[in-house]
Amino acid sequence: MKKTISIHLGRQQFIIEEDAFSRLNDYLKTLEASFNNEDGSLEIMEDIEMRCAELLSQQTANGQQVVTLKEVTEAIESLGHPDEINEPIDENTAHQTNNFQQTESGPAPKRLYRDVENGSIAGVCTGLANYLAIDPVIVKIIFILLLFLGFGGLTYIVLWIVVPNAKTPADKLKMKGQAVTVESIKSEIENAAKRFEKSANSFAHKVDQKGSQLSNRFENIGLVLGKVFGVIFIFFSFTSLISFILLQSGNIEVVPVSGDATYTSLRSLLHLAVPSNQAFQLFWAAIWLIGLGFPLFFMTLGIRMLLGKAKRIITFTLLTIAASIVIGIIVAVFGGVTIARDYSVVTEIENTTLTSSADSLFLEELPTISNNKKIVTSKGIDFIQIENKRIISEGVNFTFRNSSDSLFHVHQLFTSHGETRKKAIHRATAINHLMKIKGNKLLISPFYSSPITNGISGHNVEIIIEVPTNKKLFINNIATEPTTTSHGMIYAGEPINHWIIGEDDY
Structure with missing residues (x-):
């Protein structure tokens, strides 16, 4: 023991x-x-x-x-x-x-290890060469051939992961088959x-x-690359500069519209988006400062690369252009503040109220008439529709609620914005929208219009329909998109039939 x-x-x-x-x-x-x-x-x-x-x-x-x-x-x-x-x-x-x-x-007995100390990447080839007692060059050639066959890279990565590295002296001895x-x-x-x-x-x-040879070589490579990039910068900057000037001049109309014209310029489009004259002038100045600044900056930088030396006039030009870009950004911020002020007051007015004593009311689309012809459908690539200096917008909101008496009541509400209440009311009253009651039919147009001077955003039309108790409203031959049981939107599209609204639906 x-x-x-x-x-x-x-x-x-x-x-x-x-x-x-x-x-x-x-x-x-x-x-x-x-x-x-x-x-x-x-x-x-x-x-x-x-x-x-x-x-x-x-x-x-x-x-x-x-x-x-x-x-x-x-x-x-x-x-x-x-x-x-x-x-x-x-x-x-x-x-x-x-x-x-x-x-x-x-x-x-030999063991397979990766010889990182004598290898080029992960020591896989040198490790295999030690294990097989052959020249590492032969193993590398085999892997290159396998790489062209499509699975050499994957094989190398798998061996890299699976085969351990010869870290210790004992591992290196085992790798060489030494005791x-x-x-x-x-x-x-x-x-x-x-x-x-x-x-x-x-x-x-x-x-x-x-050291000196590499330094000179890298310096020469840097000079060549600098000249190549200089030519590229000058070419693309010059192209961008010419394109920008032509687009901003207003002589080239590229934005598709329908109605009074087929295309409009970027300047006219900006005026529609920013109806305020002060904000428009600020944004227009910012666009010119930034739009000219970037191409000129890179063009000057390209010239600097071609010359290879930083001359004082070029440095001064680059700093001046950079300052103009910064000024343009600041001006754009002031323009944004001016636009925000134009949305500070929102006013809603009731334009028209219609009533009907019918037992049932059928909601249908009021057809659009042009040259005494009913327009069934109209499709195209137009970005905006302008007719008779008025912007045509699509999409009328609707709301259902209970009537306080035995009559159908239809309220037409217009909403707009402005820097002051007076301006907001003026813009709201300038909105045009058509609806009418004909017999037991409520005809509503999915389109409304506003003056071109009031811009393309911030206007809204809502129709409130009051349905009496024990009476029904039928949604018939009109395209609607309900958001809830009592709210939705009327738009121009494929009509739906027989959506019945009663007192249980609101």
Whole structure:
């Protein structure tokens, strides 16, 4: 019967007999003392412990639960004794010793790792070359061929993810198929330090030699690219500048309309959107400042790139144009404030009230008549409709509610805005909308109009229909879009039939 203890070695847990632990502990302490003055001693000891744990795991893989003195002794024999590493180790000695150990105990099994240290991207090709004992160039050529076949890139990425990186000296020895011993680990660390020092000195030397060449090369590339971009900036800026001037001059009409004309200019469209003269002037000035500023700025910048030197006149021009763009933005903000003031007062007026004593009322569309002809449908790409200097708008809101008596009551309400109440009332009264009662039919037009001087937004028409108790309103031959059971909109479109409104619907 022997006493056992639990230890952690190389990130693994083992149950080990006391005499075996004592032997292993003495061995590791002796190694640590021998490497105490060595560079990278901590890394060497960590790799030795990892290798020792790996050997013990292999020896107890047959179901053995406890590590005995026999397994520890075999692991120490595999790693090597401390007295074997007292002398400095060079590459030839390490190589001869490693070959002797491989011959004595058979070749060490290779493991597939990524060789990032000697690789170009992720070390996949160099790792495979080490594993297959071939030139890395051959592996790279194979991957290039696979890339043209369509699956080389995916294969490389999968190997990059799956194959581990050879981080430790022990991993690098396994990657090359060399025995992992105390001596080989120490040799690998010393060789890695020499390689790093050599590469650092070589890099510094190359930087000193080629620094000026690279600087000149990049400078020349920058000059060429600057001239290319300069030509591009000048061409597109000049094109944009000419297009902007032609569009803003008012001589070219590009906005589709219907009615009095087929097209209108951007200036006329802006006047419709901004009816206030003060706001229009501010926005028009802002458009010119910004619209001219950006093309001129990039054109001047292109000239600066072509010349290659910053002349004082060019710098002054760029600053002046940039200032004009900023001024244009400020002017546009003032124009926005002026427009907001024009919407500060909203007024609703009741224009007409119609009544009907019919038992049922049928809501239908009032047909649009042009040259004594009924217009059934009209389609096109027109952005806005203007007739007889009035803007034609589509969409009339409606609301149903209970009548206070036995009659149908139809109220026509106009809403508009203005800087003052007087101006808002004036704009509301200028709205035109047609509706009438003919027998038991309520005819409502889906269109309404307002003067062109009042602009295209901020106007509204609402029809309120009061339905008496025990009477019905039939929605017949008119296009409607209900939003609730008692609210909706009348518009020009495919009519619907037999939508019945009674006292339970509002």
